[in-house]
Amino acid sequence: MSDRNPGCELDLGWLNSIHVNVPAIRLRADVLQSRRSVKREWQAAWLLRAITCIDLTTLGGDDTASNVARLCAKAAHPLSSDVLLALGFEEDDNRITTAAVCLYPSRVADAVSCLKKMGMADKIPVASVATGFPSGQYMLKTRLEEIRMAVTSGATEIDVVIDRSLVVTHQWELLYQEIQQMKEACGPKTHMKTILAVGELGSLTNVYKASLVAMMAGSDFIKTSTGKEAVNATLPVGVVMCRAIRNYYQRVGYKVNFIILSYAVLSLIV
């Protein structure tokens, strides 16, 4: 499997065959919670794994170099050494870091220099939000420019938000083209994560279809939400997006990564 999602042609027939039944999804979400469980060593190992999947994020209007530095320190050492030792890892085990740090574009340079000083620059990716985060209600030209500038500043992952109006009005071609252009703007080395902002998509059918379009257009990750919408990641949404990813994998052969923005979902595996 290649490192990057190659994407595929927009397949409207596929989109049109999608049906989502919300009550059935809800029931599925309930069953999932009661049928699987991890305890003891398994619980510890799974929680550790969860830590390594976290995009440690600060997206405040008041972010400065100092709190970004603290964020980077936490990302590099999310657990205290005694806990890490007790769990059987080395004190400075490189395996236990968060998946990335995530910030606004203008703070990317701070994070990059900070991680460099800690010698973690090639271990922890710096992710920048872009494309008119969080609403996406800006001109395409500036949205794309944001991506390029963030990449220039040293970001190795870009979290783009989609233009939700295109989903609500079912302009799938336009959505596909925009995401493709965003992917292009990211360049060959930068991972692109596409934030769907599910709380603003109107229906789970739209969530499923937007997930598929984002993957067809080449997103390496799809992500539930920005954290700024009224409703973010819920388990039913998670079920729908996982099914879209599985469906895409079965047809295209690439397993897109999935990011859930929620503490509640994390707590499920505890």
Next chain:
Amino acid sequence: MAGTTDRQKSCAIIEIFKSMEYGPVSDSSSIAKAWLKDRKLGPFIDGNFKETSSSEYDVFRPCTEEVLTKVGLTSEDDISMAVTSSLKAADTWTNLSGHERACHIYSLARHMQKHATLLAQMESLNRGVQSCDPREFDVPAVVRYLYYYAGWAQLSSSSELRDWKPVGVVAGIMSAVSPLITLAQIVAPALAAGNTVCLKPPKGSPLPALLFANIAMQAGLPPGVINVLPGGSEVGRLLVTHIGVSKLMFSGSTGLGRLIRKQTAGLGIHLTLLLSGGKSSMMVFDSADLDSSVDGAVHAAWFNQGQVPWSVGRLLVQESIWHDFVPKLRACVDRLRVGEAFDHLADVGSPITKDIITSLAVATSVAQKNGLEVYEAQIPPGLSSETFFPPTLVIGGFADSNLTVDDDILLPLVEVVPFRTAKEAIALANNSRYGMAASVWTENTSLALEVAYHLQVGTVWINSHGTVDAGVPFGGWKQSGIGVVGGKEGLLEYMQYKGVRVSMTTDPVQYKYFGMTPDVSVCCPPSLNQQTNKGSVPVVDRTYKLYYGGAYKRPDGNMSHAVLDGTGKIHAIVADGSRKDVRNAVEAAAKAQPAWRKIGAHVRSQIIYNAAEKLQSRREDFISHLTTLYGKSDKEDASKELDACMSLLFHWAASCDKKQFAAGDVSPNSSVVVNVCREPLGIIGIVQAPVQSSTGPWALLGFISLFAPAVCYGNTVVVIADSMHPTPALEFCEVLHSSDFPAGVVNVLTGDSEALLSTLANHQEVAGLWAPQTTATEAKYIEWASSVNLKRIWVDKLPCFTSFEQVTDFRELFELNSTRTKAVWMPCGEIFAN
């Protein structure tokens, strides 16, 4: 030492961190085992476990050698003691106020809630089902049933139950496939209605019921209100045939249900049967949410080890999505985990009885022989294939043209079959002797509701499968049962309508020879002569033919007999119908029924009004006909009868398009719409009887009393005319003929009534048989013969046949006997956020 263990654990954590595997998680069974420890168990009679029992037997964990405890076997004396205790308890229990009974049942619900974990563990331990099944489904449902029926106990003095009274002692028989929920389905409505209960749990798994009884005592239920009698089929037989029992509820296989129907013939017992023959169909259309339907199918197929009557056995998939659906299904079955009952991560455990595994192997080998793909999930290493079965799919067709699933054994097997159109899907699903439930998966509401209309089952789930609620009637059509559990109808199963008397007899009936001896006395009627001045001259023969398929037909045997009038003179010659004529009439009725149902209540109502109009225009004819027939001198009596007939026809025409008593919306919450419809049985056989007025029999009124309600609700009828007074019905057929009644809706036969009756009672296509006022011997025969296809029979003595003022009083009772329940569940909701 501790240090080593910690280090081992740490190593393990690093390994799991890499592999991300699941670890073992066990649910506990300790509380259930603690409850069993040192406890003496046996028949639970009059509030106590019987201390000494002549014989004890071991109760095992299913499919293992592990003895859980010993239980005292119920003896014949115990059964008598139990029934006596129930009868005694019924005296006080029935006379408690509705509120007092409600308080008792409410307390029972509270106590079950308090002991939820214990109950769930006991069920899992003794029936071997996955621990999550009783915990998440059965126990909450038991509690809900008790609360729901505590409510009905409270309302038992309200006006809607004014005409109903308790029946007495209820025998509840559970079989190995009855899940825990059955306990509440029997006990809650029976107690709410004011009855007491003798329960016979299955021999191998009596512990949940014994525990239930024990908790009931703690909840303060008076002794004798619930007695529990552990034992095998002999205990069951002695209990159901006990003279003190007035009502029977049985949950188990169709074969046993049939046997019980025969055993209880003539005992005056009403039956509620919840039968597990066959399994349910699930149909997935191309407009369905495929991923959800795959998950839904797999969950519904192996819930409770795939051994509840509503488990999915046939998965019908539209051909246009076949190639998308089947790989998803295979992948989902692969992910199923097989494991022990208390393995928290296991989805499927060992079967309830071991013989299932052999039967499953036979079925799959037949399927393979027939060229079908058999797809099995893996049994994890370490589990024996002698006690665990792999979840199995048979893909591409029916394993053995109906045999695999359309059988009495509940095999945990799913047949995946393609269909092309909705019409074909309906035909495939209905092609079964059974009719418990089915589900329809589509986002197209219009399609879903149309399919639901056509399915011959008691429950239709749309985009879901297996949800139940105490407020929603649940029961099987065809050979899946008689009557329902749940809802107000579930309560009425345990009540008797005022003035209605059951028919019973201890006289032996030669079932095999019933109706086989032709009644020769009525053959070869002499010709009717009249005296003229030239001597005796034969009058022009007035020979009535049979009426079926919309025309008067000559009898197959070309025989006839004479009908005498009230003065003993020959009144008319009527045809002698035979078995062949019954079969022809049933065929005509079968052909007419779907369209008669489909034209709708308004048109049916108009047609009945039309018949009344036509009767009015022939009023004088009928009056003189009836007057002669009864041998009366004046026409006053017949005139009164005609008035009553007109009023009764208007009554049923009026009732036709009104809201039915037992139908309507019973949604338990806002996320699902549950609509209960009352649908016609299909073909109802009727043994006509005259209404006895103060001045003698009224034959025409008797005919209208039965045929009109039956057709009003959308049934077609085959009527065996009263042998003494067959002519009014035959005359009335002319009225029907000239009004807009479609051919085949009403069919009337005359002849040797026992011969006709035995053919009708044994006919597979006849769904109901009404013979109020029939003799006790005939009633006993009807009960016995109805077991052939588990007809809905109605052989009670009805007060409206002895007092013509009451003919319009029994609308609710006629509705219940003319129709059966179909509950359509439609989960709804599209808004997922905010």
